[in-house]
Amino acid sequence: MKKEKKTSSILSNLLIKLAIVLMVLLIGSYARVRWDFSKNKAYSLSQVSKDAVSNLQDNMVVKLYSSKELPAAMLILDRYVKDLLEEYKQAGKGKFHYEVINGPSPEDLKNKALQYGVGAMYFRIFENDKTTTKEVIYGLVFEYQGNFESMNVLPKMQNQLEYQMTLKIQKITRYTLPDITAFVDTLYTLMPRQKYENELYSNYNVHFTNLLEPPPKTHVMIVHSGYDSLSITQLYNLDQFLMQGGKLVVLADKIFSDGETVMEIHSNLFDFLENNGIKLSSDIAMDIFCDSRQMGVDTNISFPIYPVLRGSQHPITRNMSNIIIYMGNGIIFNRKPGLKFQTILATSTRSALLEGPDYQLDSRLFFNPDPDVFVNPPIPLGAIVEGRMESYFKEKPQFQRSDFVSEVKDGKIVIFGDRELYVDPDKPIYENRYQIILNAVDWLMGREDMINIRSRHLQESILDIAYYMHKNNLLWGDPAKTERRIKMEVKIIATLLPSLILIAVGGIISLHRKRTKEFKNEEI
Incomplete structure (x- = not known):
């Protein structure tokens, strides 16, 4: 009887916890709440960007022209672009919309993007045991009241992406500039x-x-x-x-x-x-x-x-x-x-x-x-x-x-x-x-x-x-050569260290087992 009650109690607690998780997920799907714990709220939309879209007089549509298969160098940027677009949408009070355009074919995508001034980029990638050149389309087109502004989104542009997007929004909406x-x-x-x-x-x-x-x-x-x-x-x-x-x-x-x-x-x-x-x-x-x-x-x-x-x-x-x-x-x-x-x-x-x-x-x-x-x-x-x-x-x-x-x-x-x-x-x-x-x-x-x-x-x-040397006023010979040498040393250490750790751990375990076995033999 006690065993049945205990089992019933465990199942009840499990169902309650599962219900709470499902409720949180359901609320989250509607509320779209995001927490930014980065320094200076680096991944949150600033007030000036919110102001640019919160007072839109008409609907704005932003089209992200993107190749279906992006190289690894673009994946983090792609995620950040979509996160920013979602934040602009939340601040836009129902008048900011965006869509992702992938096709229907690479050639059609390229032609459509070029019509709006979004150009192609080329990446050297390793694929099928050989190095090839991959053509990639990735850019934004802002449409508002019959006008448009385009923006090529390039690798390593994440630093100033919000700034450049807000400038485009201000320009196309004729935002009152100081x-x-x-x-x-x-x-x-x-x-x-x-x-x-x-x-x-x-x-x-x-x-x-x-x-x-x-x-x-x-x-x-x-x-x-x-x-x-x-x-x-x-x-x-x-x-x-x-x-x-x-x-x-x-x-x-x-x-x-x-x-x-x-x-x-x-x-x-x-x-x-x-x-x-x-x-x-x-x-x-x-x-x-x-x-x-x-x-x-x-x-x-x-x-x-x-x-x-x-x-x-x-x-x-x-x-x-x-x-x-x-x-x-x-x-x-x-x-x-x-x-x-x-x-x-x-x-x-x-x-x-x-x-x-x-x-x-x-x-x-x-x-x-x-x-x-x-x-x-x-x-x-x-x-x-x-x-x-x-x-x-x-x-x-x-x-x-x-x-x-x-x-x-x-x-x-x-x-x-x-x-x-x-x-x-x-x-x-x-x-x-x-x-x-x-x-x-x-x-x-x-x-x-x-x-x-x-x-x-x-x-x-x-x-x-280079940043570390400059910040700490360190100078070890030629800075450029020093940087190259340290990077090479770090690569070698990063390559060898995991293997050395595994060998050391294996040696310690082997030694421990050997001593345990010897101790048992002595007891016998």
Whole structure:
């Protein structure tokens, strides 16, 4: 009798637990609840993305054109794309829809995708005991009120996928973008800047100015400085933009190079900056962690005058890396009363200076950088100056107009010591460096949500050797060769260690059995 009651009790408990599990699964299928325990909610849709789809006036349809069989390199990305689409759908209040299009045949899929601007990708894969090339279609098409925007989704794009998708949604829905002003001169028009400008227009409603007239009264102005001094009119209009409450993002350095010689330039913009607490060094900042180029089969040439930087803990540069600076100048705070200075971007503790006005660089540093040369502390190449600022024209009444403002109590300037920070780099690894300019603009406007999705995943893994060496200021010979050697050692250890562990465990078990057997024999 007791046995029957016990069996009945066990079955009852089992049925209750099974019912609870089924109920949770049923509720979950409708609620679609997801928990994100990652750092900074890296896999949750940000508020700015939710806002972009929560106020849709009409239905939006997103079509994912995808080959049926994806290579292994695309599987994690594919899962992430579909998770994001599901989150956009939940935030869209019934007006955001998506569908996956796989066929009916690979050729039909390719033709349909090409009509919308989604191109093919090619992967080298190992299949049927041989290496072959596989053509893959994978991209998104956003359709809204008769218009469409397309987007190729590429491997390793997971870092900025939400950011790029939200930009497309904002563009096609004519989302109201914030207004900013941008000062440009002739130099800007001569530089390759397509990627920078595309993203600039996607994020802001940009009003370009030459400062010959008072600029639009926007919250922020980006100052793309050139080689020459500004006219008095231009400098006055820039000064009054700041005095009347506008914030500045300034790109400036003191170096001009024609490829053969390096010269220091002189501009009244530097006097204006110094009046507001900022002095630019005439020396070129160098770092042992720098760009390198391969020459021939096995020769790497280092360019210490092109330091490669990692961001700080400040939102403008946080989580960002591979920020290359082309012959930048250090930023010095002249400790003007009423102002605060904060470094947001700097070289490593293995830094050096190429001193002007001669700028003589030892050619040996290109082939085998001597660690003993790079002994300077970090050199600031990005900084924020804020506080009470006085007009550059305060003591120049002859230039003052009727609406002249002599000071501002909460002035803010974000400055980077590289005039060409917006220029498209020639290496894909550096292609996102200009985004610190956009981050600076958004920080000054209080749009930190946009900063978070733009640079959310850009930081390398802590297992990345170059990142680990840089973070801990370690230098073991040539960084590139050291990285290759350590990776090879790790591969060898990872291959041999499991076998060695199995052999060791087997030996211990065998020894234990042998001793147990001997002990039993002794008892007999």
